[in-house]
Amino acid sequence: MSDFSTARQKMVDGQVRPSDVTDLRIIDAMLAVPREDFVPVSQRAMAYLDIDLDISAPGASKRFLIKPVVLARMLQAADVKATDNVLVVGCATGYSAAVVAKIAGKVTATEGDPALVAKAADCLARLGSSNVVFKAAMAADGYAGNGPYDVIVLVGATEIVPNDLYRQLAPGGRLVGVFAMTQPQRAMIVTHSHDDFGNRALFDAAVPVLPGLERLPAFVF
Secondary structure (H helix, E strand, C coil), X not given: CCXXXXXXXXXXXXXXXXXXXXXXXXXXXXXXXXXXXXXXXXXXXXXXXXXXXXXCCCCCCCCEECCHHHHXXXXXXXXCCCCCEEEEECCCCCHHHHHHHCCXXXXXXXXXXXXXXXHXXXXXXXXXXXXXXXXXXXXXXXXXXXXXXXXXXXXXXXXXXXXXXXXXXXXXXEEEEEECCCCCCEEEEXXXXXXXXXXXXXXXXCCCECCCCCCCCCCCC
16 A cells, blocks of 8 residues: 555544544545645645645645545535536635545536646546536636536635525535634535525534635725
């Protein structure tokens, strides 16, 4: 077993399983996807740590792979099915999209930085994933063209109510993400039912805010 394979197993056994992630499809997906392939070479030694991993290129805006356990717990709460059409918002280099692709039928993944979109598409192509399409789009916009979606996953936090994303949910659809309107930040699930949107707190979590989902600065007189 390679060092990265060992680290991947330790990530699942030491971070994911102890956090009550029992969905074997998610566990198997995280064991199968080589997270080290989605980070810069200089960061590979940290690929499986319980941190939000900065994968930004020098001079580019900050982008992160969020903690693996937060992603796993949100996916479990969303109850992603093998037939679901899923939107992954803020996919960065594509790790989250690769994990979702293992458990969902069809995946659209968005990222605001075209260079990261190209990197993500290349990573998924090398893994042989054929059920993912990547689109350059800001987080708040989603991608209505491939909707409506059974599940929307925010791979980062939002400081605003993402109304445009809500409108891309199919009836019965679920959106999961970390909502940072108040402290502490909490992972939430939003469900579309009867033309209304109900929400429920899942667990406390703090992850970086996605570009485009920041709170507008308050006007000061």
